[in-house]
């Protein structure tokens with residue numbers, strides 16, 4: 001126990017009537033608050049690096065596992081499977097990572113510190129927008145590691161570095177859009193584990209019923225139909241086109257339109273539900 | 279001229295389902311004082327503070343903080359208050375410094391100012407040594423201090439303290455009391471809740487007693503205590519046969535009537551003037567009445583409640599006061 005004398009600063013408090021006060025929050029303050037909240041997210045990651053296990057281990061394990069298990073069966077050998085596989089793994093890993101946005105938001109909202117945020121004169125939306133912003137770091141780590149792992153295994157994308165970076169940015173942007181869905185679950189669910197549960201229910205069909213691991217025409221009828229309209233398939237194809245050929249096709253625009261639609265639907269829903277609780 | 283009110287609440291109501299947690303609370307807290315809200319566990323103290331601090335919307339009634347309505351101008355009210363909740367509202371995974379810097383940045387300080395302010399506050403709250411450690415290994419008292427420090431970053435003119443010493447050991451409690459007194463000395467208004475009569479007595483200029491969501495008594499500590507009765511003197515006699523003689527002596531010397539405990543070994547008498555007890559003891563000695571044990575008891579919250587409401591403190595109380603809570607959310 002400390003024996004310290006507790007002496008708060010003795011500066012004179014400015015009386016309430018003499019303060020300049022406003023009931024509005026400016027856009028500038030909203031952005032500044034969001035940045036601080038994102039910074040908080042990054043500090044938390046630094047304090048608990050084990051949070052990054054999913055974005056570090058999953059790209060490595062999945063890439064190895066899928067390449068050696070399915071490589072021979074699907075493409076004849078591992079090397080010729082990599083150009084199809086790496087974009088698939090990339091999309092699946094990074095999109096899966098965005099579930100954490102929802103579970104962490106739920107955990108945060110249940111904590112005592114959230115009451116303090118609610119009592120501060122800050123933009124109400126900042127804890128939410130900051131969390132969404134900080135999580136783009138997770139997507140960046142997962143993206144970089146997946147491409148690096150592919151490189152080590154012998155995947156040398158023909159599109160060149162510029163196209164690979166662009167493909168990476170595309171995946172990060174789309175995952176950020178998808179994270180709004182999970183943020184919505186995070187705001188409305190009761191517990192973090194139920195967020196995890198609902199999110200996986202959405203995520204599994206979305207990522208596996210796609211062209212991420214197998215060609216669509218190898219799937220039976222209804223599944224093939226779903227896989228061909230699945231926005232994840234378009235995203236995977238867009239990444240393949242970019243990384244392997246350096247081309248920008250219709251799939252890239254489809255993915256971006258999909259991302260915009262998701263944000264247009266879920267951002268207002270999430271913000272409304274969140275403001276009701278915040 | 280009348281002094282400006284820091285808090286003015288009229289008919290505040292909050293219901294959870296069919297539980298009227300706060301059932302028409304009126305409060306008038308003068309600026310520059312410590313105002314105590316005294317009540318047992320479950321009385322509605324936290325719910326009341328939450329409404330005043332814009333964390334909960336009242337179902338009925340209204341409240342103003344320095345003249346600003348909590349429902350219509352919440353963002354202004356938030357610029358005028360600091361809230362230290364019953365449970366620590368700091369980030370467990372971060373260090374003390376990181377917590378304070380982030381709150382400072384959110385309040386609009388520059389990065390450098392936020393760091394300087396964090397350093398100053400940690401220094402004045404005796405937390406400098408622990409500043410870099412994660413909060414997981416902080417004691418309950420340290421956590422409370424950090425929590426209070428976090429509420430002072432913007433130097434708000436009104437500070438809410440919800441049960442600031444529940445679960446603290448006596449020494450840490452005394453330190454917290456000193457801190458609260460100094461806050462008032464710098465010009466802050468403090469609204470604190472407590473379950474302890476002696477805490478309200480020690481700190482508060484005025485006290486509102488709250489029970490089942492209603493204010494059942496309001497006034498200075500002295501007014502409150504005189505409505506309850508003062509301390510009582512309790513004597514245990516060596517020989518129970520002397521009981522009646524002792525009561526006669528008490529009647530004669532202290533001028534009050536006394537009561538006998540159910541087991542017929544103790545006499546209890548209200549004590550207005552401690553000085554007269556010397557006279558009583560001398561009288562007892564002269565009359566050959568031997569005293570085994572002598573004690574003075576202050577009225578407990580239970581007795582205050584008995585006197586004011588006609589019923590004792592509801593049974594739910596024990597869990598809250600136990601040390602294991604130690605200020606962190608379970």
Ligand SMILES: Nc1ncnc2c1ncn2[C@@H]1O[C@H](COP(=O)(O)OP(=O)(O)O)[C@@H](O)[C@H]1O
Pocket residue numbers: 294297299317318319320321322323324325326
């Ligand atoms: N969020 C809540 N939902 C339902 N009931 C609540 C909630 N918060 C408090 N209560 C109930 O309201 C009453 C008053 O609680 P509270 O204000 O916490 O009392 P105190 O702080 O005086 O111990 C209690 O009966 C409590 O169970």
Ligand SMILES: [Mg+2]
Pocket residue numbers: 320323324325364440441
């Ligand atoms: Mg309480």
